[in-house]
Amino acid sequence: MSEEVMYADLKFQDSSKGENIHEFDTVGIKAPPAPSRGWRQRALALTFLCLLLLIGLGVLGIIFYTTLKIEMGKLNKLQNFKEELQRNVSLQLIHNMNSSKMIRDLSITLQEIATKLCHELYKREPEHKCKPCPETWMWHEDNCYILIDNYETWQESVMFCSAQNASLLTIKNKSVLEFIKSKRLRKYWLGLLTRKYQKNYQRLDETIFSSDWLLRNTNDVNDRMHCGYVDSMYVYYTDCTSTMNFMCEKLANPVKIESTLMNEIPDGKYS
Known part of the structure; x- marks a missing residue:
């Protein structure tokens, strides 16, 4: 009888332990809490x-x-x-x-x-x-020319021409040469200058190729220098202090178109 009681107690204890173990298995390991609604x-x-x-x-x-x-x-x-x-x-x-x-x-x-x-x-x-030239001036190609029949030294002639915004006559092409020949000038200064010696005369045609045409300052001209002048068809040299006539030249102004094309009268005459 006592043995049955002990067996029952042990079984009860065993069942209690099992429940505790089961409870530990199910409760001891904490499951994550259920998510909240918020x-x-x-x-x-x-x-x-x-x-x-x-x-x-x-x-x-x-x-x-x-x-x-x-x-x-x-x-x-x-x-x-x-x-x-x-x-x-x-x-x-x-x-x-x-x-x-x-x-x-x-x-x-x-x-x-x-x-x-x-x-x-x-x-x-x-x-x-x-x-296109001033009054009393002659017109040839692109230049204007004027004859001054006053006896002046070569340098005075240069100064006079300069005052007219011009220069002493130079002959550098055949057209000007023929124009000068037609004027038959006698003893007119040219823009030719030599230094300290007198050159022999030469034909006017030869002056086209001359290297003596005035290209430098004329302020240093003195009585020991010789200047060129034209006499008919020849060029001569004499003291620059001698007096002669002279010829000035300057560039012509452009021809005014309106003063030319508008001046013709219907009957063929010109104003």
């Missing part, structure tokens, strides 16, 4: 916020792409407009240059026509108002 709401809110951010980024991306495309289109249009404007400006410049050249060529042609016409008028009337 945490789930926060998680949902965060997820929703992230979703909104993604949507916002997508919308911004679309807006940026659309705006960029529009602005690039405008930029291309501006670039095309700029290139077109540059082409138009270049074409206009070329047109202006061509027009300027045509106007310049036309002006030159008109000037040549006016000069030739004025030459013809000058032959008929030496003091015609189209003449």
Whole structure:
């Protein structure tokens, strides 16, 4: 009887231990607490916020792409407009240059026509108002000439011509040579100067190639120098302090087109 009691006690104790062990297995290892309701709401809110951010980024991306495309289109249009404007400006410049050249060529042609016409008028009337030389001056090609029948030294002659914005006569081409020959000058100073020695006379034709034509300052002329003068068809040299007539020359003014082309009267006469 006592043995049965002991067996029952032991079994009871064993069952108690088993329950304790089972309870330890189930309770001793702490399971994670069940998520609270507030945490789930926060998680949902965060997820929703992230979703909104993604949507916002997508919308911004679309807006940026659309705006960029529009602005690039405008930029291309501006670039095309700029290139077109540059082409138009270049074409206009070329047109202006061509027009300027045509106007310049036309002006030159008109000037040549006016000069030739004025030459013809000058032959008929030496003091015609189209003449590009001062009154009493002779006109030959591009120069004006005047004969001064006053006996002066060579240097005084140079000074007189300088006061007229002119210089003593020089002969440097055949056209001027023939013009001077036609005047049959007798003892007229030329713009020839030598130093300290007297050269032999020479034919007027030979002076075209002379290196003695005046190209330097005349202030140092003295009584030991010899100057050239023309006498008929020859050139002679004498003391620069001798006195002779002289001839001045200067560049003619351009012929005035309006004073030439507008002076012809319908009946063929000229004013």
